[in-house]
Amino acid sequence: MYKISEIAQILHPNRTFITDPNSFVQHLFYDSRKIAQADNGIFFALQKNRDGHRYIREAYEKGVRNFVLQADEGQEMELLEANILWVADSLVAMQELATFHRQKFDYPVIGITGSNGKTIVKEWLFQLMSPEYKIYRSPKSYNSQLGVALSLWGLSDQYNLALIEAGISEKGEMLRLEQMIKPTIGLLSNIGVAHKAGFKSKEEKIYEKLELFKNVETMIFPNSYLENIQLPYRPRKFSWGLDEGLSLEVYSIKQVNDRFTMVTFYYASRTFAVEVPFVDKGNVENAINCVAVMLRFGYENEVIAARIKELQPVAMRLELKKGKKNSSIIDDSYSNDLDALQIALEFLNQQGQHPFKMLILSDIPGVHIEDEKSLSKLKRLLSEYRLDKLILIGEVLPKVAAQFEVPSISYSDTTAFLADIRSLSFENATVLLKGGREFHFERISQLLVAKSHDTVLEINLNALENNLNVYRQLLPKQVKLMTMVKAFSYGSGSFEIANLLQFNRVDYLTVAFADEGVDLRGAGIKLPIVVMSPDESSFESIVQYNLEPEIYSFRILFSFLNFLKTKQIASFPIHIKIDTGMHRLGFMPDEVDRLIAVLRAEAILEVKSAFSHLASAGNEKDWEFTQGQIDLLDEFTKRLESGIGYSFLRHIAATSGIELWPNAYFDMVRLGIGLYGIDIERHDLPIREASTLKTNVTQIKYLPAGETVGYNRHGVLYRDSKIATIKIGYADGYDRRFGNGVGKMLINGFLVPTIGDICMDMCMLDVTDVEVGEEDEVIVYPDIKSAAKAIGTIPYELLTSISQRVKRVYFYE
Numbered sequence: 001m002y003k004i005s006e007i008a009q010i011l012h013p014n015r016t017f018i019t020d021p022n023s024f025v026q027h028l029f030y031d032s033r034k035i036a037q038a039d040n041g042i043f044f045a046l047q048k049n050r051d052g053h054r055y056i057r058e059a060y061e062k063g064v065r066n067f068v069l070q071a072d073e074g075q076e077m078e079l080l081e082a083n084i085l086w087v088a089d090s091l092v093a094m095q096e097l098a099t100f101h102r103q104k105f106d107y108p109v110i111g112i113t114g115s116n117g118k119t120i121v122k123e124w125l126f127q128l129m130s131p132e133y134k135i136y137r138s139p140k141s142y143n144s145q146l147g148v149a150l151s152l153w154g155l156s157d158q159y160n161l162a163l164i165e166a167g168i169s170e171k172g173e174m175l176r177l178e179q180m181i182k183p184t185i186g187l188l189s190n191i192g193v194a195h196k197a198g199f200k201s202k203e204e205k206i207y208e209k210l211e212l213f214k215n216v217e218t219m220i221f222p223n224s225y226l227e228n229i230q231l232p233y234r235p236r237k238f239s240w241g242l243d244e245g246l247s248l249e250v251y252s253i254k255q256v257n258d259r260f261t262m263v264t265f266y267y268a269s270r271t272f273a274v275e276v277p278f279v280d281k282g283n284v285e286n287a288i289n290c291v292a293v294m295l296r297f298g299y300e301n302e303v304i305a306a307r308i309k310e311l312q313p314v315a316m317r318l319e320l321k322k323g324k325k326n327s328s329i330i331d332d333s334y335s336n337d338l339d340a341l342q343i344a345l346e347f348l349n350q351q352g353q354h355p356f357k358m359l360i361l362s363d364i365p366g367v368h369i370e371d372e373k374s375l376s377k378l379k380r381l382l383s384e385y386r387l388d389k390l391i392l393i394g395e396v397l398p399k400v401a402a403q404f405e406v407p408s409i410s411y412s413d414t415t416a417f418l419a420d421i422r423s424l425s426f427e428n429a430t431v432l433l434k435g436g437r438e439f440h441f442e443r444i445s446q447l448l449v450a451k452s453h454d455t456v457l458e459i460n461l462n463a464l465e466n467n468l469n470v471y472r473q474l475l476p477k478q479v480k481l482m483t484m485v486k487a488f489s490y491g492s493g494s495f496e497i498a499n500l501l502q503f504n505r506v507d508y509l510t511v512a513f514a515d516e517g518v519d520l521r522g523a524g525i526k527l528p529i530v531v532m533s534p535d536e537s538s539f540e541s542i543v544q545y546n547l548e549p550e551i552y553s554f555r556i557l558f559s560f561l562n563f564l565k566t567k568q569i570a571s572f573p574i575h576i577k578i579d580t581g582m583h584r585l586g587f588m589p590d591e592v593d594r595l596i597a598v599l600r601a602e603a604i605l606e607v608k609s610a611f612s613h614l615a616s617a618g619n620e621k622d623w624e625f626t627q628g629q630i631d632l633l634d635e636f637t638k639r640l641e642s643g644i645g646y647s648f649l650r651h652i653a654a655t656s657g658i659e660l661w662p663n664a665y666f667d668m669v670r671l672g673i674g675l676y677g678i679d680i681e682r683h684d685l686p687i688r689e690a691s692t693l694k695t696n697v698t699q700i701k702y703l704p705a706g707e708t709v710g711y712n713r714h715g716v717l718y719r720d721s722k723i724a725t726i727k728i729g730y731a732d733g734y735d736r737r738f739g740n741g742v743g744k745m746l747i748n749g750f751l752v753p754t755i756g757d758i759c760m761d762m763c764m765l766d767v768t769d770v771e772v773g774e775e776d777e778v779i780v781y782p783d784i785k786s787a788a789k790a791i792g793t794i795p796y797e798l799l800t801s802i803s804q805r806v807k808r809v810y811f812y813e
């Protein structure tokens with residue numbers, strides 16, 4: 001803990017406003033939404049995707065009393081009881097504080113960088129070396145400029161070794177990370193093949209990464225990536241690879257069976273072999289990196305071999321699944337420590353779909369609960385996140401159950417809990433499962449998660465968040481963002497997606513029909529929701545659930561007015577749709593005067609926005625037409641505004657408009673397909689596809705030439721063939737037009753064509769030339785844009801056709 005007066009000395013602020021110099025600081029906040037308990041916290045207003053200064057007030061109201069701000073706007077006039085430090089750059093200030101904190105500890109710090117494998121190597125070293133060391137490690141993959149500062153802040157004197165990840169995306173970044181981390185040992189995990197945006201060449205990226213090692217005493221690295229590269233002068237070099245003369249020579253790498261790889265080493269004049277419990281190249285490389293680090297720390301060959309053999313896969317995701325009886329299950333297989341618990345609880349906290357929140361928690365290996373600090377941190381976490389019920393499993397936690405504020409039930413092990421599971425109710429609850437590996441919580445999740453067949457649509461919530469930020473960055477600050485969650489969020493889900501958008505503070509959500517809006521309200525979504533196609537039968541729910549209708553014609557306008565009058569409701573929000581050329585729904589330009597007359601006469605409606613839709617924003621041949629639509633909206637809304645005497649939001653751009661037409665942003669834009677990771681016009685945006693449709697191979701058959709496959713005998717075999725049957729058909733949304741080789745799927749990295757007609761629940765693939773086994777995973781649309789093209793449609797249709805029987809699984813990496 002630091003006093004605010006000490007922090008002021010460390011940061012040299014431009015100006016300070018101190019009301020209580022003895023105020024203690026222990027927790028760093030940069031996101032007001034994530035503040036559950038404000039005591040001893042300090043809020044840094046960062047200028048990242050959104051300007052953190054906009055949330056100072058919220059942080060203050062939650063009880064934060066210490067602030068580091070970058071914009072000096074006399075905030076002390078409002079934050080009367082706060083301590084405020086104004087600095088030139090809040091992120092740099094947080095980094096300076098982290099740097100200062102780091103320098104108080106003189107135990108070894110291993111800095112890990114590389115294109116892949118950083119997090120896995122870090123988690124494995126923790127598994128491998130925990131028996132001897134008290135290890136601190138960066139939470140999750142916190143490795144950015146902000147992530148590293150937050151990671152270092154967690155160092156304390158209860159540890160004697162630290163593992164810190166460093167990641168970069170452009171030139172110049174590593175220098176800042178190196179100055180903060182001051183690693184004593186460096187590990188390069190890997191260098192990827194392609195060089196990313198942000199670097200001119202692969203060499204430039206490598207030299208940037210090597211900056212991390214310039215002051216370490218030893219750098220450990222796979223030699224193959226650094227041939228012909230000038231290494232930093234100072235450190236001792238611990239290289240490994242297949243060549244002779246390296247610090248650690250790898251004699252051979254041989255796959256033993258489908259689970260193990262045998263790696264033979266020559267080190268310090270001795271040969272020894274290690275069985276790595278993985279067969280893929282990346283994980284074998286990760287394991288060898290761990291061997292090298294252990295040798296550098298003086299471990300015996302035998303100990304290394306025994307521990308490597310027991311390595312556990314690192315699952316880095318948090319999965320949200322539909323549970324039985326109206327429940328949601330969050331399955332967190334990520335490493336089990338208190339920081340990871342906090343991240344999972346934050347995610348639980350975002351879920352508003354059910355009234356109850358429960359946590360099933362096992363003893364946490366490596367966390368010594370007898371230790372006062374760990375116990376009080378756990379107590380704090382459990383009370384901060386307002387749980388309704390706690391189930392504790394193990395020998396240790398049940399003993400301290402009485403000290404937690406949440407009502408709890410205890411079991412000595414998972415089997416005892418499962419024996420009792422029928423007596424417990426999980427109805428209407430969101431349940432977080434957080435268990436150490438040896439507790440085998442997968443047995444619990446199998447019972448709680450709703451069953452369905454093997455075809456799943458996986459939705460990557462990090463990708464969605466990333467895409468949202470990518471489009472946000474194209475927009476000037478004052479432009480608002482409406483996101484389209486119609487058609488089950490383009491196939492990807494309802495409240496699951498809306499929760500995330502609400503958490504990320506978009507301004508509006510839009511659905512096609514009132515029912516979709518009612519579902520979102522039922523799941524705790526508070527954002528304004530626009531309904532695009534309201535009809536008379538839905539007015540009741542629109543009013544009852546506080547939805548905002550799009551009014552597109554006089555017919556719907558008058559019928560809505562009549563409805564409101566009978567209900568005696570005043571100033572109800574509406575959105576006026578104008579037809580500027582799409583010729584779908586909307587008032588025609590020449591109807592503006594009559595519209596003004598009606599709205600003036602009937603003051604019970606409040607126009608929140610007026611908008612139109614671009615018909616051909618992506619087509620160069622129609623640029624003049626598009627400009628014409630923009631001009632028409634401008635004219636129409638100016639007249640409307642002066643006619644009704646107050647202003648409202650104006651908007652016309654959807655994804656393609658956002659990508660190509662900055663002059664069409666007006667006051668708000670409506671993001672649809674781009675949010676889900678499909679760029680339609682520009683290919684330079686770093687967005688990622690958010691959903692992946694997956695299934696697996698049910699059966700494999702070897703058939704001679706001349707046989708046929710499937711209905712109507714359309715799949716004729718011209719050679720002896722190997723055929724895989726997979727569990728997806730047209731009832732799942734896999735279009736029949738993909739049959740007979742038009743559709744191509746990905747198995748184990750190979751692209752394979754369909755053969756024969758697509759059936760209702762299944763289809764067949766020709767896998768003659770490739771390595772495939774039963775139960776192997778199949779990616780249905782390796783490239784959704786070309787798949788759409790192959791059957792003459794667009795990605796929108798493929799996404800929204802994936803049927804509701806396909807289970808949706810949401811995850812955070």
Ligand SMILES: *Cc1c(COP(=O)(O)O)cnc(C)c1O
Nearest residue numbers: 484613654655670671672673674
């Ligand atoms: C669907 C829709 C959008 C979003 O379009 P995208 O191309 O998916 O971004 C925007 N506005 C209206 C009126 C829509 O119907």
